[in-house]
Amino acid sequence: MSMTSALSAAFNGLTASARSAEIVSSNLANLLTEGYAPRDILLAARPDTKGVRVIGESRYVDERLLADRRMADADSSAARTRADFLQDIQRQIGLPGDPGSLVARVAAFEASLVTAASRPDDENRLAESVTAAAQLAGSLNAVSDRIGVLRTRADNDIGVTVQDINSTLAHIADVNLQIISTRSGGRSSALLEDVRQAAIDKLSSHMPIIQSPRENGAVALYTAGGAVLLDSRPATLEFTPSNLVEPHMTGQNGLLSGLRLNGVDVPPLGERSAIAGGRLAALFALRDVDGVQAQSRVDALARNLVERFQDPALDSTRPAGSAGVFTDNGGPFTPANETGLAGRLRINPALDSAQGGAPWRLRDGIGAASPGVAGAGDLLIALESSLISRDIPATSDLGTVSRSFAGHAAQLTSAFGLDRSTADQITTFAEARRAELRAIEKEGGVDSDAEMQRLLVIEQAYAANARMIQTIDELMQTLLRI
Secondary structure, three states, rough: OOOHHHHHHHHHHHHHHHEEEEEEEEHHOOOOOOOOEEEEEEEOOOOOOEEEEEEEEEEEHHHHHHHHHHHHHHHHHHHHHHHHHHHHHHHHHOOOOOOOOOOHHHHHHHHHHHHHHHOOOHHHHHHEEEEHHHHHHHHHHHHHHHHHHHHHHHHHHHHHHHHHHHHHHHHHHHHHHHHHHHHHOOOOHHHHHHHHHHHHHHHOOOOOOEEEOOOOOOEEEEEEEEEEEEEOOOOEOOOOOOOOOOOOOOOOOOOOOOOOEEEEEEEEOOOOOOOOOOOHHHHHHHHHHHHHHHHHHHHHHHHHHHHOOOOOOOOOOOOEEEEEOOEEEEOOOOOOHHHOHHHEEEEHHHHHHHHHOOHHHHHHOOOOOOOOOOOOOHHHHHHHHHHOOOOOOOHHHOOOOOOOOHHHHHHHHHHHHHHHHHHHHHHHHHHHHHHHHHHHHHOOOHHHHHHHHHHHHHHHHHHHHHHHHHHHHHHHHHHHHH
16 A cells, blocks of 8 residues: 555544544434434445545444334323323312312202201391302302313314424424435435434324335335325425314214324324224214313203203192293203203292392292291102202213112212223323333434544544544655755
8 A cells, every 4th residue: 555545544534533532422412302212323444455544434223213203292192181181070070079060069059958947937047048059050150161171172172283293294294305315425314313303202192103214215104094294295284273162062973173194184083094093083082072071961961950940739829831940041951951951050030139139939939929838848758859859861971870869969970980090090000101212212312422432433534534644644754855
């Protein structure tokens, strides 16, 4: 080898060492950076025998582990969405021991009827019974209203999520093109691949994502259900949010927007759904399944309460077909209008002083024109007996077991509590699995000890090449002096 060739080889070695040191420093600097994949330099012998040349960078990613972690992200996000909904509903209903809970309101109304029946002449006790009835109705109103708020929020969140998915897909498609262009120019695309991985990770919380490689470093994206999200061009999701979700409105009856993918309707729910498994599907389930079921349960309890006091045999002063102590927004209840009843439940205006009524009608009858015998407590006793009598609910939302109204209220509270407990268990497992996969992923990330060892090797190689240049320089100086 001539001195010129040796000098070229040494210079090429210095270049490779400097590039290697740059890679190591980048790895160490991004030790704690989320989504950063460790790099290594790719070297090859030069065909002209003049040392080594840098041919690129390698980026280490465990694709199988990454895919599993993304699935775990989707599962965890979906589970947390449902658990938060059930927690919110249970908080509104309250626990049995809470003073303002639904069960406590039922107990307070029942106790007020017993107290009023023991002293039917005491107008204060009658007024307290009317107040307790209004508070019970208000408690059911509040639960129904909260369900409506959560369903409306879910509908709006679907709209926001769809916009985020569309913008993220467009961003990934743009990064794909940049990666192709960068690689075609012979440059490293590792940084761009980090950016793309972070964007796909963000997308995976909305729905399960399957990534498939394409030429020149590009990728295609699919949902776990097989829908194409990106393959050279990004797909477009369409959804129209509603300003307010009423109890009778669902996606199934067409009163709420469904989901469209590139102009084609996509079932958001069910085993054959293309988006099943992530937060987007969970929001649809919250709006059209969990929220609807919660509303049906509360409406069934409200119906049971209304019908107990709307029995024609209970109060002879009431005109046929008129409302009892509890009304459907001031009027009589009909079974065809059960949906949303809990939100429309009111006490009879004839009992409410604020609406021109009088509490004494609780003792003398809803249709009484004037106060009767002050000591007559038969109707109050009958009302209390109607409340504690056991019956089977008209709908199966509260089960098919004969219970008192307090028993039905306790069953409703228990059902929501059980649903929340189950959802919490599923969420705990999903989040634990996600955390474990993330921990394993980080173990395969930058190893600071290994990088420091590599740096020592690079330092030795740099010193060797520098020494080679120094030696060649000394030889050339010697030759020039001859």
